[in-house]
Amino acid sequence: MVPYKNKAWKEEMAVRLDFNHVMARFMGEHHGVFDGEIESLLPEAKEIHNDIKEKRARGDLPFMDLPDQDVKPVLELAKQLKKRCESFVVLGIGGSALGNIAIHGALNHPFYNELSKTGRKRAPRIYVLDNVDPDHLAGLLDILDLKKTCFNVITKSGGTAETMANFLVCQKALIDALGREAHGDRIVVTTDATKGNLKRVADREGYPCLVIPDGVGGRFSVLTPVGLLSAALAGVNIRELLAGASFMERRCRKMKVWENPAYFNAAVHHILNTKRGKHISVMMPYSNALYGVADWYRQLWAESLGKRRSLDGREIFAGQTPVKALGTTDQHSQIQLYVEGPNDKVVTFLAVEGYGRKMEIPKSYEEMEGIAYLGGHTLEGLIQAEQRATEYALTHHRRPNLTLTLKAINPFSLGQLFMLYEIQTVFSGGLYRINPLDQPGVEDGKVATYALMGRNGYESQKEALGAAKPKDDKYVLAL
Amino acid sequence: MVPYKNKAWKEEMAVRLDFNHVMARFMGEHHGVFDGEIESLLPEAKEIHNDIKEKRARGDLPFMDLPDQDVKPVLELAKQLKKRCESFVVLGIGGSALGNIAIHGALNHPFYNELSKTGRKRAPRIYVLDNVDPDHLAGLLDILDLKKTCFNVITKSGGTAETMANFLVCQKALIDALGREAHGDRIVVTTDATKGNLKRVADREGYPCLVIPDGVGGRFSVLTPVGLLSAALAGVNIRELLAGASFMERRCRKMKVWENPAYFNAAVHHILNTKRGKHISVMMPYSNALYGVADWYRQLWAESLGKRRSLDGREIFAGQTPVKALGTTDQHSQIQLYVEGPNDKVVTFLAVEGYGRKMEIPKSYEEMEGIAYLGGHTLEGLIQAEQRATEYALTHHRRPNLTLTLKAINPFSLGQLFMLYEIQTVFSGGLYRINPLDQPGVEDGKVATYALMGRNGYESQKEALGAAKPKDDKYVLAL
Numbered sequence: 001m002v003p004y005k006n007k008a009w010k011e012e013m014a015v016r017l018d019f020n021h022v023m024a025r026f027m028g029e030h031h032g033v034f035d036g037e038i039e040s041l042l043p044e045a046k047e048i049h050n051d052i053k054e055k056r057a058r059g060d061l062p063f064m065d066l067p068d069q070d071v072k073p074v075l076e077l078a079k080q081l082k083k084r085c086e087s088f089v090v091l092g093i094g095g096s097a098l099g100n101i102a103i104h105g106a107l108n109h110p111f112y113n114e115l116s117k118t119g120r121k122r123a124p125r126i127y128v129l130d131n132v133d134p135d136h137l138a139g140l141l142d143i144l145d146l147k148k149t150c151f152n153v154i155t156k157s158g159g160t161a162e163t164m165a166n167f168l169v170c171q172k173a174l175i176d177a178l179g180r181e182a183h184g185d186r187i188v189v190t191t192d193a194t195k196g197n198l199k200r201v202a203d204r205e206g207y208p209c210l211v212i213p214d215g216v217g218g219r220f221s222v223l224t225p226v227g228l229l230s231a232a233l234a235g236v237n238i239r240e241l242l243a244g245a246s247f248m249e250r251r252c253r254k255m256k257v258w259e260n261p262a263y264f265n266a267a268v269h270h271i272l273n274t275k276r277g278k279h280i281s282v283m284m285p286y287s288n289a290l291y292g293v294a295d296w297y298r299q300l301w302a303e304s305l306g307k308r309r310s311l312d313g314r315e316i317f318a319g320q321t322p323v324k325a326l327g328t329t330d331q332h333s334q335i336q337l338y339v340e341g342p343n344d345k346v347v348t349f350l351a352v353e354g355y356g357r358k359m360e361i362p363k364s365y366e367e368m369e370g371i372a373y374l375g376g377h378t379l380e381g382l383i384q385a386e387q388r389a390t391e392y393a394l395t396h397h398r399r400p401n402l403t404l405t406l407k408a409i410n411p412f413s414l415g416q417l418f419m420l421y422e423i424q425t426v427f428s429g430g431l432y433r434i435n436p437l438d439q440p441g442v443e444d445g446k447v448a449t450y451a452l453m454g455r456n457g458y459e460s461q462k463e464a465l466g467a468a469k470p471k472d473d474k475y476v477l478a479l
Numbered sequence: 480m481v482p483y484k485n486k487a488w489k490e491e492m493a494v495r496l497d498f499n500h501v502m503a504r505f506m507g508e509h510h511g512v513f514d515g516e517i518e519s520l521l522p523e524a525k526e527i528h529n530d531i532k533e534k535r536a537r538g539d540l541p542f543m544d545l546p547d548q549d550v551k552p553v554l555e556l557a558k559q560l561k562k563r564c565e566s567f568v569v570l571g572i573g574g575s576a577l578g579n580i581a582i583h584g585a586l587n588h589p590f591y592n593e594l595s596k597t598g599r600k601r602a603p604r605i606y607v608l609d610n611v612d613p614d615h616l617a618g619l620l621d622i623l624d625l626k627k628t629c630f631n632v633i634t635k636s637g638g639t640a641e642t643m644a645n646f647l648v649c650q651k652a653l654i655d656a657l658g659r660e661a662h663g664d665r666i667v668v669t670t671d672a673t674k675g676n677l678k679r680v681a682d683r684e685g686y687p688c689l690v691i692p693d694g695v696g697g698r699f700s701v702l703t704p705v706g707l708l709s710a711a712l713a714g715v716n717i718r719e720l721l722a723g724a725s726f727m728e729r730r731c732r733k734m735k736v737w738e739n740p741a742y743f744n745a746a747v748h749h750i751l752n753t754k755r756g757k758h759i760s761v762m763m764p765y766s767n768a769l770y771g772v773a774d775w776y777r778q779l780w781a782e783s784l785g786k787r788r789s790l791d792g793r794e795i796f797a798g799q800t801p802v803k804a805l806g807t808t809d810q811h812s813q814i815q816l817y818v819e820g821p822n823d824k825v826v827t828f829l830a831v832e833g834y835g836r837k838m839e840i841p842k843s844y845e846e847m848e849g850i851a852y853l854g855g856h857t858l859e860g861l862i863q864a865e866q867r868a869t870e871y872a873l874t875h876h877r878r879p880n881l882t883l884t885l886k887a888i889n890p891f892s893l894g895q896l897f898m899l900y901e902i903q904t905v906f907s908g909g910l911y912r913i914n915p916l917d918q919p920g921v922e923d924g925k926v927a928t929y930a931l932m933g934r935n936g937y938e939s940q941k942e943a944l945g946a947a948k949p950k951d952d953k954y955v956l957a958l
Contacts, residue, residue: 014957014958015957015958016955016956016957016958017955017956017958018950018954018955019954019955019956020950020951020954020955023951023954025948025951026948093807093808093811094808094810094811094812095811097808098812109618109621110614110615110618110619111618111619111621111622113593114592114593114622115621115622130808131767131805131806131807131808131862132807132858132861132862132865133765133766133767133768133834133858133862134834134835134836134837134838134857134858134859134862135589135766135767135768135834135835135836135888136589136767136768137838137858138835138836138838139588139589139590139836140589140590142588142590142594143590143593143594158849159849159850160811161853161861161865162807162811162861162865164849164850164853165840165853165856165858165861166858168840168841168843168850168853168854169838169839169840169841169858171841171843172841172843196849197844197847197849197850200847201844201847201850218811248958251958259956261956261958264956279758279759279821279823280758280759280800286612287612287614288610288612288614288615289612289614289615295812298812298813299811299812299813302812302813302815302816302820303812303813303815303816305816305820306815306816306817306819306820307815307819307820308819308820317819317820317821317822318820318821319816319819319820319821321759321800321802321816321820321821321823321824323800323802326610327610328572328610328611328641329572329573329576329609329610331573331921331924332572332573332574332639332641332697332778332921333573333577333774333777333778333781333782334777334778334781334782335920335921335924336781336782336785336786336918336919336920336921337781337782337784337785337798337800337920338785339920339921339923339924340785340786340787340796340798340919340920341781341784341785341786341787341796341797341798341800342758342796342797342798342800343796344758344800345800355612355613355614356613356614356617357613357614357617357618358613359613359616359617359648360648361644361647361648362647362648362650362651364647364650364651365676365680368676368679368680369934369935369936370637370638370643370675370676371638371643371647371676371680372935373929373932373933373934373935374640374643374644374647374932375647377644377932378613379611379612379613379616379644379648380613381932382611382640382641382644382928382932383610383611383612383613385928385931385932386611386640386641386924386928388927388931389924389925389926389927389928389930389931390924390927392923392924392927392944392947393923393924393927395947396923397920397923409614416958420958439815440815440819441814441815441816441818441819441876442810442811442814442815442818444818444871444872444875444876445810445814445818445865445868445869445871445872446868447868448867448868448869448871448872449861449864449865449868450852451868452864452867452868453852453853453856453860453861453864454852455848455852456848456851456852457848465871468871468874469504469505471497471499472499472502472504475497475498475499475502476495476496476497476498476499477495477496477498477738477740477743478493478494478495479493479494479495479496479727479730479740479895479899
C-alpha cells in the first residue's frame with residue numbers, strides 16, 4: 001500500500017519507542033515504573049540475556065536466524081503459482097494464519113481483493129481461512145472459481161484438526177472441479193520437512209512442499225514460508241521484510257536493558273503487570289493496516305506467557321491478557337473504560353509518522369464553528385492529533401502508555417516489529433521464569449475434541465466427558 | 480445468509496442461556512457464584528427493576544420502545560436508494576458503526592461485497608467507514624464508482640470529528656464527480672431531528688434525513704435508523720429484527736432475577752467481577768458471522784460500565800474489560816492463557832445450534848489415523864464439538880463460563896441478542912450504582928483533539944497541552 005523505495009530504506013527504517021508515559025515521573029508511584037526498578041532487574045536480565053545467547057548458539061531459538069534463510073524456494077514457487085491462480089487460499093489457524101493476515105493487512109491495498117477484480121490485477125486475491133465455520137467456508141466456495149484457485153495448507157504438525165478438515169473439504173472440491181490428475185498443482189503444503197500426516201499426503205499426491213524449520217513454533221513462524229509464500233504472491237518484497245527483522249535482531253543483541261528495546265519493553269511490562277496490577281496489555285494501532293499486527297501480537301503474548309507453572313514447577317498462573325484496539329475507532333468504544341475504569345492496563349500505541357496517502361479535508365462550511373476547524377487539515381493530521389490527544393488523556397488520568405512510532409508502514413518496518421516483539425516475548429519468558437515456547441494448556445481441549453469426534457484411542461476420555469457432573473436445568477434459561 | 484422463514488419464526492426464535500459453569504457447584508467457592516449470592520441481590524434488584532420501569536414510563540429509556548417504531552420511512556428510503564447506488568457507504572464511528580457491522584456480518588453472505596460483483600447482485604455493496612485513516616479512505620475511494628455510490632452520514636450530535644471529516648472529504652469527491660446539483664440525492668443524513676451542524680448542512684443541501692430519537696445514545700442505537708437503513712438496503716428483514724427485540728424486551732420484564740435472563744446475566748457478571756476478581760468479560764462466538772456482535776457488545780459493556788464515580792459521587796473505578804474472541808480460531812491464540820493464566824475472566828460462548836450451510840468432511844485417507852477420525856463428520860459437527868471441548872477445558876480448570884445458544888442466526892435471534900444485552904447493561908448499571916448512559920471520560924481526549932486541531936475557543940487548552948511536563952529523551956529509544 002505504502003510505496004516502498006528500496007534505495008531509501010535507510011531513511012525509512014526508523015522505529016521509535018517512547019516510554020515516558022510508563023515511568024513514575026509521569027504516572028506517579030502507584031502506576032509508574034521507577035528507574036531503580038529497571039536497575040534492580042539488571043542482574044537477572046544479564047542471566048536471561050546469556051541464556052538466550054546460549055540457546056541460540058545451540059540452535060534452540062531458530063526464529064532469530066530466520067532473516068538469513070534462503071528465500072529462493074519461496075520466490076520460485078510464488079512465481080509458478082502466480083501463473084496458475086487468480087485466487088490463493090491459505091488454510092491455517094493460529095500461528096499459521098495470523099502472520100499472513102498481519103502482512104497482507106499492513107502491506108497490501110486496504111481493499112486488495114476487491115481491487116484485484118477491477119482490472120488492475122497483477123497478483124491473485126488472497127484469502128485466509130482460519131476457522132471451521134461451515135457458513136464461512138461454504139461462502140468462500142461460492143465466490144471462488146476453483147479452476148483458477150490454489151490452496152496453501154499450513155500446519156507444522158500435519159494434524160491440526162481445523163486445518164485438516166478444511167483441507168479435506170477443499171481437496172475434494174478441487175478434485176470434483178478439475179479431476180484427480182489435474183488438481184495436484186493447485187495445492188501447496190507448508191509443514192515439517194519429514195514428519196506428520198500432511199507430509200505423507202503431500203508425498204502421495206505429489207503436492208509441492210515448503211518446510212517449516214525445526215524448532216520454530218507457530219507463533220514465531222511468520223517469517224518462515226508460513227507467512228512468506230502468500231506475501232510473495234501478493235507482491236510483498238519479502239527480502240525487505242527479512243532485512244527489517246535482521247536489522248532489529250541485531251539491534252536487540254545488547255545486554256543493557258536501557259539500550260535494548262525488546263528487553264526494555266519486556267521489563268516495563270513485567271513490572272507493570274507484577275507490581276502495579278496492570279493485568280491487561282492493550283495494543284492500539286492508529287492505522288487500520290496495523291490492526292492485524294495487534295492480533296498477531298495477541299497470540300504471541302497470550303500463548304507464550306499465559307502459563308500455570310514456572311520452570312521450577314510452582315503454580316504462578318502468569319500472563320497478561322493482550323487486547324487489540326484500533327485508533328481512532330475504539331476511542332468511541334473503549335477509551336471511556338480505559339480512562340475511568342479500573343487502572344489495570346498498559347496501552348501501546350502504534351503511531352505512524354507518514355501515511356502513504358494524502359487526504360485533504362476541504363474548507364466547506366467555514367461559518368459553522370463545529371465543522372470549520374477541520375477544513376484545511378489533512379486526515380493524517382487529524383488521526384495523529386487524535387493519537388496524541390488520547391495519549392494525553394490517558395497520561396492525565398495516570399494510565400500508563402507507551403508509543404511505538406513507525407516512520408512508515410513498509411516491509412522493512414513490519415519486519416522490525418515482528419522481530420522486536422518475538423525477542424521481547426522470549427526475554428519476558430525469562431522474567432516470568434516460564435517457558436515461552438510451549439503451550440501445554442491447549443491439550444485438554446484438543447483431547448476433548450478428539451473424544452467428542454470419536455477418534456480411536458480416545459474412548460476413555462469420551463467416557464470421562466460423559467461422566468462429568470450433570471448440569472442443573474435450574475441454571476438454564478430458555479428464551 | 481441463513482435462510483429465514485417468516486412463517487416458522489416461532490420455532491426458530493429459541494435462545495438458550497446456560498449458567499451452570501459459572502455456579503459454585505461447578506467452579507467451587509473461589510471462582511463460582513452461590514445461589515445465596517443471587518438471592519441476596521434480590522432486594523436491590525427489585526429497586527433497580529422499579530427504577531427501570533419508572534424511567535421507561537417517563538420516557539428516559541427510549542431504546543426499549545424501539546421495537547414499536549414505524550419503519551416505513553426507512554424502508555421507503557431504502558427502496559429509493561437501491562435504484563441509485565451499487566455501493567452504499569456508512570460514515571459513522573462507535574455506536575454509529577458497530578451495529579451496522581454486526582448486522583451485516585451476522586445476516587449477509589460472508590463475502591457479500593465480493594459476491595455482489597459476480598452478477599448475483601440484488602442489493603448494493605455495503606462499506607462502513609469508521610476511522611479517519613487516510614490510507615483506508617483513499618483505498619476505499621480507489622474502488623468506488625462515485626457515480627453509483629451513496630453515502631449515509633451518521634452522527635447524533637452532528638459534530639463527531641471523525642465522521643464530519645470523512646463526510647467533508649466524501650462530499651467533495653461526490654461533487655467533483657457529479658456536480659453540486661446532482662450530488663444531493665447521493666447523501667443521506669441520520670442525526671438528531673432538529674439540532675446540530677449536520678442537520679443544518681442537510682437542510683441547506685436538501686439531503687434526505689432520518690432521525691435518531693431523543694434519548695437514544697449511540698451504543699443503544701442499533702435498532703434506530705442508524706442500523707436499520709443499511710440493513711434494509713442489504714435486504715435484511717428489519718421487521719423481524721425488531722420483532723426479535725420486542726420478544727426479548729417482553730421476556731425481560733420479569734422482576735425475578737432467576738427468571739429474567741438479562742438480570743440473571745447481569746447479576747452473575749457483577750458478582751464475578753466484584754467478588755471473584757473476574758476483571759475481564761470475554762465474548763467468544765463460535766461463528767464468524769457473530770464476531771461483529773462481540774465487537775458491538777465490547778462498546779456497550781465498556782462505555783456503559785467503565786465509570787470512575789458512582790451515582791453518589793464516590794470514586795469506584797468500576798467496569799469489566801470486554802474482550803472479543805472467535806471460536807475455533809482463538810483456541811489457537813488465547814485458550815492457553817484462558818486455561819492456565821490468571822483466573823480473571825468470565826467467558827460467554829455464543830453457540831449456534833443450526834448453521835445455515837452443511838459441509839461434509841470427506842473420508843479421504845482412512846488409513847491415516849490422525850486424519851481419518853474427521854471423515855464422515857460435518858464442519859458443523861466439528862465446530863460444535865470444539866465449542867463443547869473448550870467449555871469442558873475451561874470448566875475443568877475452574878474458569879467460569881456460560882453458553883448462549885442460538886437455534887439459528889437470523890434477524891429475529893439477532894434482535895433478541897441486541898435487546899438482551901442492552902437491558903442487561905442498564906440493569907448492571909444499577910448494580911454498580913453508576914450511570915450506564917453517559918460517557919464523561921471521553922471529554923478530555925475530545926478537548927485535546929480540538930486544541931491540537933486549532934479549533935476556536937480551545938486556545939487555553941492548547942497552551943495547557945504545550946505546558947505539559949516535558950518528555951525525557953532518556954526514555955525514548957530510536958531503533
